Amino acid sequence: MSVIELSHRSKQFEEVILGAEALLKELMGIPDNYRVLFIGMGATGQFDMVPMNYIVDGKAGNYVVTGSFASKAYKEGAKVGEAHVAASTKDLNFARVANPDEIRMSDNPAYLHITSNNTIFGTQWKTYPETGDVPLIADMSSDILSKKIDVSKFALIYAGAQKNLGPAGAAVVIIRDDMIEKSNQNLPTMLKYDTYAKNNSLYNTPPSFVVYMIKLMLEWVKGQGGLAAIEKTNEEKAAIIYDAIDNSNGYYRGHAEKASRSLMNVTYRLPNEDLEKEFIAEAAKVGLAGLKGHREVGGIRASIYNAMPVDGCRKLAEFMKEFQKKNG
Numbered sequence: 635m636s637v638i639e640l641s642h643r644s645k646q647f648e649e650v651i652l653g654a655e656a657l658l659k660e661l662m663g664i665p666d667n668y669r670v671l672f673i674g675m676g677a678t679g680q681f682d683m684v685p686m687n688y689i690v691d692g693k694a695g696n697y698v699v700t701g702s703f704a705s706k707a708y709k710e711g712a713k714v715g716e717a718h719v720a721a722s723t724k725d726l727n728f729a730r731v732a733n734p735d736e737i738r739m740s741d742n743p744a745y746l747h748i749t750s751n752n753t754i755f756g757t758q759w760k761t762y763p764e765t766g767d768v769p770l771i772a773d774m775s776s777d778i779l780s781k782k783i784d785v786s787k788f789a790l791i792y793a794g795a796q797k798n799l800g801p802a803g804a805a806v807v808i809i810r811d812d813m814i815e816k817s818n819q820n821l822p823t824m825l826k827y828d829t830y831a832k833n834n835s836l837y838n839t840p841p842s843f844v845v846y847m848i849k850l851m852l853e854w855v856k857g858q859g860g861l862a863a864i865e866k867t868n869e870e871k872a873a874i875i876y877d878a879i880d881n882s883n884g885y886y887r888g889h890a891e892k893a894s895r896s897l898m899n900v901t902y903r904l905p906n907e908d909l910e911k912e913f914i915a916e917a918a919k920v921g922l923a924g925l926k927g928h929r930e931v932g933g934i935r936a937s938i939y940n941a942m943p944v945d946g947c948r949k950l951a952e953f954m955k956e957f958q959k960k961n962g
């Protein structure tokens with residue numbers, strides 16, 4: 635039988651799901667007082683579960699709004715209860731993340747929520763805010779497993795699987811024991827974190843094929859030399875494209891401020907929209923696909939997740955130079 639036929643209650647599948655948890659813990663250096671949960675509904679489901687579980691007892695969900703997914707998370711928080719924007723870079727069209735001294739939390743904060751990598755705008759936190767006793771929660775959907783991080787700074791980390799972890803269909807939630815205990819007990823069973831923690835994410839049938847694929851992906855990451863090696867490769871990849879932008883005499887203009895540049899999503903503009911259209915069409919002809927920027931930023935977005943090899947980035951940088959020569 636294959637993994638899609640096996641019962642999720644079988645010993646074999648238990649080995650898969652607990653194996654995936656153990657491998658993620660090993661690779662990310664997750665301390666013993668955390669669990670790794672596999673939950674359906676993607677990262678967007680976590681926009682709801684986080685406030686439902688923790689905006690209780692007159693507390694307020696605090697949000698740093700640094701992009702489109704961060705805004706969505708805040709809006710869901712505000713539907714559930716009291717939500718507060720602790721900082722926002724919307725005025726700058728999200729060209730950077732927030733500076734620590736811009737963050738103003740409300741009275742009685744339930745948590746501070748950040749988006750570690752802003753997928754659409756191409757910005758990334760380089761150092762995370764210090765929140766003291768206030769639980770720091772991060773949506774790491776688009777940069778989990780791309781570099782080493784200190785998990786102990788966070789009370790809860792979540793990520794949709796489909797960018798760096800495996801196929802779509804699950805969110806991975808890394809949650810500290812005290813946050814499991816604090817799960818809101820007035821919620822329906824499937825919305826409480828402790829349901830997943832107490833049952834090894836097997837209270838009902840989990841997205842078993844996705845979990846299996848995540849485990850294979852984690853084995854691949856380990857085979858690459860773990861997160862130190864992956865991080866080095868990702869830095870090399872991003873530098874190739876950012877250098878092409880910086881050495882273009884202003885022909886290509888990066889959207890993100892340099893200090894916030896993402897290693898996963900490189901966003902930039904050309905001198906005008908017609909050239910951008912042509913760039914995307916010409917690039918597709920030589921096998922460089924998926925470069926159209928999100929409509930909120932326009933221009934070009936090169937998403938260079940773990941699965942993108944260094945050569946792909948080199949090929950794009952060379953194409954950028956050629957395109958500028960022909961159309962500059």
Ligand SMILES: *Cc1c(COP(=O)(O)O)cnc(C)c1O
Pocket residue numbers: 675676677678679703749751752753773774775776794795
């Ligand atoms: C892609 C993405 C999401 C949405 O993930 P789904 O799994 O589709 O719900 C949320 N946050 C960030 C930062 C993302 O990049």
